[in-house]
Structure formats: C-alpha cells, structure tokens
Amino acid sequence: xxxxxxxxxxxxxxxxxxxxxxxxxxxxxxxxxxxxxxxxxxxxxxxxxxxxxxxxxxxxxxxxxxxxxxxxxxxxxxxxxxxxxxxxxxxxxxxxxxxxxxxxxxxxxxxxxxxxxxxxx
Amino acid sequence: xxxxxxxxxxxxxxxxxxxxxxxxxxxxxxxxxxxxxxxxxxxxxxxxxxxxxxxxxxxxxxxxxxxxxxxxxxxxxxxxxxxxxxxxxxxxxxxxxxxxxxxxxxxxxxxxxxxxxxxxx
DNA sequence: CTGTATCCTGAATGATACTG
DNA sequence: CAGTATCATTCAGGATACAG
Numbered sequence: 001x002x003x004x005x006x007x008x009x010x011x012x013x014x015x016x017x018x019x020x021x022x023x024x025x026x027x028x029x030x031x032x033x034x035x036x037x038x039x040x041x042x043x044x045x046x047x048x049x050x051x052x053x054x055x056x057x058x059x060x061x062x063x064x065x066x067x068x069x070x071x072x073x074x075x076x077x078x079x080x081x082x083x084x085x086x087x088x089x090x091x092x093x094x095x096x097x098x099x100x101x102x103x104x105x106x107x108x109x110x111x112x113x114x115x116x117x118x119x120x121x
Numbered sequence: 122x123x124x125x126x127x128x129x130x131x132x133x134x135x136x137x138x139x140x141x142x143x144x145x146x147x148x149x150x151x152x153x154x155x156x157x158x159x160x161x162x163x164x165x166x167x168x169x170x171x172x173x174x175x176x177x178x179x180x181x182x183x184x185x186x187x188x189x190x191x192x193x194x195x196x197x198x199x200x201x202x203x204x205x206x207x208x209x210x211x212x213x214x215x216x217x218x219x220x221x222x223x224x225x226x227x228x229x230x231x232x233x234x235x236x237x238x239x240x241x242x
Numbered sequence: 243c244t245g246t247a248t249c250c251t252g253a254a255t256g257a258t259a260c261t262g
Numbered sequence: 263c264a265g266t267a268t269c270a271t272t273c274a275g276g277a278t279a280c281a282g
Contacts, residue, residue: 004158005155005158005159005170006170008151008154008155008170008171008172009169009170009171009172009173011172011173015223015226015227015230016150016151016154016223017151018226018230019222019223019226020147020150020151022226022233024145024146024147025145026141026145029137029141030129030137030138030141033129033137034126034129037125037126038126048130049126049127049129049130050129050130051129051130051132052130052132066240067236067237067240067241068233068236068237069232069233069236070233090229090232090233093225093229094225094229097218097221097222097225098222100218100221101140101218101219101222102136102137102140104214104215104218105136105139105140105143106136108211108214108215109136109139111190111211112143112189112190112191112211115188115189115190116188116189119187119188120188
C-alpha cells in the first residue's frame with residue numbers, strides 16, 4: 001500500500017503537481033467555468049462578468065487556456081475588433097470534474113467553516 | 122442561460138472562488154492525497170515523502186486541513202513525541218473528486234502539452 | 243475593443259535558528 | 263520528533279500607460 005508513495009516526491013513527473021501547477025492559479029478555472037455557461041463570449045464581456053480580474057491577467061489566462069486547447073479564440077477582423085472565446089470539448093470534459101468539485105464544496109463548505117471556528121475557539 | 126453568470130463576480134459568495142482560494146495553495150491537495158494512500162502517517166514521514174515541502178509549510182498545511190476537518194491529528198504523549206495524521210471521511214469524500222481530476226489530467230496532459238507546443242511554435 | 247509593455251506590490255512560501 | 267518564531271525571498275498578479 002505504501003509503494004506508490006514516492007510518486008508524490010517526484011516534482012517533475014508527479015501528476016498531482018502538474019494539475020496543481022497548471023490549474024492552481026487564480027483565474028483559469030473561473031474563466032473556464034464562465035465559458036462553460038455560454039456558447040461564446042467576447043473579451044470585454046468576460047472582463048465585466050468576472051469583475052475583478054485585470055485586463056492583463058484575463059489575457060494571460062485566456063492565452064494559456066487557448067494554448068492548452070481548452071478554449072477556442074476567434075477573431076473577427078472588424079473595426080473595432082471583436083474576439084470571441086468559447087470552451088472546447090476538451091475544456092468541457094475537464095469542466096465536468098471541476099463542477100463536481102464545486103458541488104462538493106457547496107455541500108461541505110458550511111461544515112468546514114463550522115469545524116474551522118470550533119478549531120480556532 | 123446567461124442569468125446565473127453574475128455569481129462569478131460575487132467575490133465573497135462565489136462558490137468557485139471559495140474552493141479555489143481554499144485549495145489553490147501549494148500543498149493542501151498534495152498532503153491530502155498522500156494521506157489518502159495510507160492509514161496514517163507521522164509528521165516526519167510526511168515530510169520525507171513529499172520531499173520539498175518546508176517544515177513550516179507542512180505544519181501550516183496540516184493545521185489548516187485539521188481545522189477544516191479533513192485530517193485528524195493524534196498526539197501520542199511519548200518521548201520523543203509521536204504525532205500521527207490520518208485523513209477523515211470528509212477528506213476522503215473530497216479526495217474522490219480530486220482523484221478524478223488527476224485521472225483526467227493523466228489522460229489529457231499529453232494532448233495538452235502537444236497543443237501547447239504547437240501554439241508556441 | 244482587445245490587447246501589450248512596464249513597473250511594482252504583497253502575500254505565500256522558504257530558510258534558518260531555536261525548543262519542549 | 264515535531265514543532266514555533268523570525269526573517270528573507272520570490273513571483274503571481276495588479277496598476278498604469280500605451281497601441282493597432
């Protein structure tokens with residue numbers, strides 16, 4: 001039962017760390033979830049929907065999601081420019097698991113907060 | 122379809138952000154996963170298993186997990202002291218979803234990396 | 243409108259020394 | 263062994279200005 005423990009210490013290969021490193025940032029999951037709620041969304045709408053993300057981080061986050069094939073970016077060569085983002089199938093397949101995690105959190109956050117207060121009392 | 126979008130901008134209440142804030146740190150999930158692989162584990166064993174976590178962060182992470190009721194801490198009043206950590210049922214219920222996420226990552230990381238290289242080429 | 247380019251800050255984390 | 267206390271560091275992210 002203990003033999004597979006060493007994978008956790010292999011910083012480069014450890015799959016857990018890969019996920020955490022990739023999606024543990026502040027905005028990736030949130031952006032993905034917003035895009036999961038709509039057919040597509042323009043840059044500015046995303047910006048306003050999330051509210052407190054900076055323009056820079058929205059760009060960075062979207063670029064990374066696009067690079068990873070989780071989001072598709074479509075430029076319409078108009079003036080002023082229009083750019084639409086939509087989640088890909090791969091993105092949706094990830095979102096399924098994310099949603100379950102969020103659902104779990106919804107169900108358990110109250111109990112967790114209660115535990116925490118008791119602990120700090 | 123677009124009416125529920127505003128929850129994402131409600132920084133305080135947004136469930137997604139709560140999860141991300143709580144578990145988006147560097148070590149919580151990893152520690153939980155290690156404890157999910159064993160019946161229980163002592164502090165030093167955890168330290169060695171993970172390898173590159175500092176003593177301080179291991180303590181902080183374990184305390185937070187304990188406060189949230191995801192990990193149970195048992196002190197054996199011996200000399201030298203022995204402290205054992207074990208995952209709780211609540212912790213396990215979370216771990217189920219984490220594991221699915223990691224499984225997804227295992228299945229998709231290659232494709233993601235391939236996408237990323239194409240994108241950066 | 244959809245970005246880029248800089249500079250800058252703070253919070254999370256690490257390093258180190260010390261202790262019951 | 264299992265921590266705590268301090269100080270140092272880093273880098274993700276924000277603010278701002280500018281541009282096609």
